[in-house]
Amino acid sequence: MKRSWIPLLVLMLACASTPSITNDVLETRIGEELEALRSAMPLTSALPSVSAYSSQAPTTGQAYYERNGITLKYVRERERHPEAYRHGALEMARSALNQAETPVLIYRESGVETHFEPAWPEQELEGVGIDALIGIAYVADVQFRGAEFDALVPARSGTAGYLSLWHEPSGQLIVEYRSAREDAVDGMALNAAQLRNEFGVGPIEGWSTHELRGLRVVLSKLTPEERRAISHVSFRRLAKPTGAALATGCTAGCYRMEAADAWIEVYDGAFKSDGHVFIGELDAPYAPSVHVILHEIGHAIAKRELARANRALTRCQQTCGTLVNQFNAKGRRVRPDEVESFQRMSKQLAEIQQLSKGLSVFAQSYVKSSPLNADFATVAGAGRGPTSYGWKSLDESFAEYFSLCRLDPSACQRIAPEVAVYFDSGRHLR
Ligand SMILES: [Zn+2]
Numbered sequence: 001m002k003r004s005w006i007p008l009l010v011l012m013l014a015c016a017s018t019p020s021i022t023n024d025v026l027e028t029r030i031g032e033e034l035e036a037l038r039s040a041m042p043l044t045s046a047l048p049s050v051s052a053y054s055s056q057a058p059t060t061g062q063a064y065y066e067r068n069g070i071t072l073k074y075v076r077e078r079e080r081h082p083e084a085y086r087h088g089a090l091e092m093a094r095s096a097l098n099q100a101e102t103p104v105l106i107y108r109e110s111g112v113e114t115h116f117e118p119a120w121p122e123q124e125l126e127g128v129g130i131d132a133l134i135g136i137a138y139v140a141d142v143q144f145r146g147a148e149f150d151a152l153v154p155a156r157s158g159t160a161g162y163l164s165l166w167h168e169p170s171g172q173l174i175v176e177y178r179s180a181r182e183d184a185v186d187g188m189a190l191n192a193a194q195l196r197n198e199f200g201v202g203p204i205e206g207w208s209t210h211e212l213r214g215l216r217v218v219l220s221k222l223t224p225e226e227r228r229a230i231s232h233v234s235f236r237r238l239a240k241p242t243g244a245a246l247a248t249g250c251t252a253g254c255y256r257m258e259a260a261d262a263w264i265e266v267y268d269g270a271f272k273s274d275g276h277v278f279i280g281e282l283d284a285p286y287a288p289s290v291h292v293i294l295h296e297i298g299h300a301i302a303k304r305e306l307a308r309a310n311r312a313l314t315r316c317q318q319t320c321g322t323l324v325n326q327f328n329a330k331g332r333r334v335r336p337d338e339v340e341s342f343q344r345m346s347k348q349l350a351e352i353q354q355l356s357k358g359l360s361v362f363a364q365s366y367v368k369s370s371p372l373n374a375d376f377a378t379v380a381g382a383g384r385g386p387t388s389y390g391w392k393s394l395d396e397s398f399a400e401y402f403s404l405c406r407l408d409p410s411a412c413q414r415i416a417p418e419v420a421v422y423f424d425s426g427r428h429l430r
Contacts, residue, residue: 381416
């Protein structure tokens, strides 16, 4: 019998065991691995540089969102001596407005808008509630020019209302108070499996029923395309960060990737300000923990191509070496009727080698400069996050904007209208 020799291809570490396998099965498996790698290849393989981007903290006077907010405390004494309390708060507010030389204060409550003007020491600020006065005393400070603050107004039990304060770049102060509505409590039983099924995400582990409601709010804020982009991500609720998450400085939440795995960790720290701050608009307030989870989802969306490359590379590391060994073993003796099949397999294995090399180069450079970042950096306002946390890096700016634009569209619009368009148009998914 005439023998044909196919050049042996050494792709990866040789594996000791090469179980017997038919040609057809081998060719099918090689084809499957090739397909997996091909589909993982990013649409944009060339990585543009983002060197033009430099993270810059905004100068005073630029619009931003103050995520830390202010804490208003319920004081029982206040109900016994309301006049004394109001007088104290009024004094503080007057002094702050005077010091900041605030040109005008606009106060809105129950559909009524009142304009107040200097001279502040004589202003009675009639109709402005005690909590709003306390808020004004804090937010009027010139260091907060440009900021938006959202706070919960506490009641003896629960929340009396919501307070938003905008210290405009021009110096004017806008304050709006909305009393809390009786929210219909969603009594539906909720479990992790249902949630996973409903939104098509990875496993959800360690969440309480109450926290699952928050996660449900988060997932329902995503578009179907965004949900697809994170369908591989699982959600883990842990007490606190450990290991790499701790070393990276994650305190409230963390997006993590390891080999083929990608997951979001959410810690106790994410829920610590849920009792005194809200995020969003007055008629749709959300807990800050919702913002934390959406922020981490923002990272997952931004890094989806890297996660996909990692998954494909891990898969190939686990199987491609064995396939090469099997091919090499069979290639030592090939019947004439098998030559064509062997040539096809040889070509496919060569492509596998080329693609996995390309993917690992892509994965390595992605960390430093991704096509998504390069594109995002060209959007006006992208480089200076909507919050002080977003000024840290372009990655954090993206995650902060992603979350804020979903939860508080008018804040996003006020800070960076072009970033609002960027997310609304789905450009972050291209
Ligand atoms: Zn982050």
